[in-house]
Amino acid sequence: MKTAILGTGTVGRTIAARLAELGHTVTIGTRDPEVTLSRTEPDAMGTPPFAAWAVENSGVSLAGFAGAAAGAELVVNATNGAASLDVLTQAGAENLDGKIILDIANPLDFSTGMPPTLFVKDTDSLGEQIQRTFPAARVVKSLNTLNAGLMAHPDRLTEAGSVFVSGNDSDAKDTVTGLLKEFGHQDVIDLGDITTARGTEMLLPVWLRLWGALGTPDFNFKIVRCP
Numbered sequence: 670m671k672t673a674i675l676g677t678g679t680v681g682r683t684i685a686a687r688l689a690e691l692g693h694t695v696t697i698g699t700r701d702p703e704v705t706l707s708r709t710e711p712d713a714m715g716t717p718p719f720a721a722w723a724v725e726n727s728g729v730s731l732a733g734f735a736g737a738a739a740g741a742e743l744v745v746n747a748t749n750g751a752a753s754l755d756v757l758t759q760a761g762a763e764n765l766d767g768k769i770i771l772d773i774a775n776p777l778d779f780s781t782g783m784p785p786t787l788f789v790k791d792t793d794s795l796g797e798q799i800q801r802t803f804p805a806a807r808v809v810k811s812l813n814t815l816n817a818g819l820m821a822h823p824d825r826l827t828e829a830g831s832v833f834v835s836g837n838d839s840d841a842k843d844t845v846t847g848l849l850k851e852f853g854h855q856d857v858i859d860l861g862d863i864t865t866a867r868g869t870e871m872l873l874p875v876w877l878r879l880w881g882a883l884g885t886p887d888f889n890f891k892i893v894r895c896p
Contacts, residue, residue: 670848673698673737675756676747677705677719678712680773680817682726684745687821689728691851696730698737698760705731738764743771743844744806750774750795751788754802766805769841771848772796772866773812773820775873784877787870796835796866807841809834810866811849814876816886821852823889829855830889835865858892 674685675698688695699705699719708718723731730737738744738760748756753774757765776795778788789795796810811834812820819825823832832854836842846857860868872890880886 670694670742671740672696672743672745673741673760674745674747675734675737675760676745676749678714678747678749679716680820681745681747682719682722683817683821684747684773685729686726687852689726695728696732696737696740698732698734698756700734700756700759702731702733734760735764738768741768743769743848746770746772746774746799748774750776751778753795754798757799757803762803762805765803768806769838769844770799770803770806770808771812771845772799772808772810775813775870777873784874784881787873790871791867794864794866794870796863796870800837800863807836807838808863809836809838809841809845810863810869811835811845814869814872815889819887819889823853823855825887826889828891831856831858831892832889833858833860833865833869835860835863835869837862856892 671694672688673696674681677697677699681697685695685697706720711717734756746753776787776789777785779785796808800808832849834842834845842859849857
């Protein structure tokens with residue numbers, strides 16, 4: 670597929686590299702490509718400058734948000750959750766109409782320090798907000814319950830975990846499920862419509878505390894069924 674990744678941070682880069690490895694055509698979208706390529710210092714999260722990564726991943730293109738989304742069949746929202754609606758608006762509703770938006774962002778609120786809280790929960794979700802704002806797009810929430818490395822390479826774990834999909838369009842969920850299986854995910858659970866994204870987004874407070882308890886983000890949830 671022709672895929673646009675919105676976001677140049679660790680998550681966006683990791684997903685972009687994996688998609689390119691699997692033979693997909695990938696463009697990363699950013700606010701200003703020239704500025705992105707000119708940075709020489711790590712960002713606020715300590716992520717190394719994009720330019721060095723781009724040299725090592727020459728098969729991945731860079732464009733503005735709108736340019737990346739315009740030519741894509743699948744748009745991956747790999748932005749900071751607080752910026753997601755703004756970034757998708759910059760990508761342009763006309764460039765998102767009819768397309769699958771794979772939303773892997775989380776509505777994390779760092780305003781009161783660590784660990785972050787959620788700026789939307791219980792009665793709404795970021796996935797739902799995106800679907801309401803872009804009603805002609807087909808939003809699928811997934812992969813937001815893993816760190817970036819395990820999103821792309823679940824085989825790093827000693828046993829298979831579970832991932833989830835939420836969305837209103839069954840064909841879009843089938844497409845995303847196929848992509849997840851390409852990545853190596855074996856247990857993909859369809860939770861239902863986009864309102865079920867509330868559940869996976871609200872797993873983040875648990876996920877963050879597990880990271881603290883385990884001393885590593887390299888873990889996943891596994892749903893075990895009775896035989």
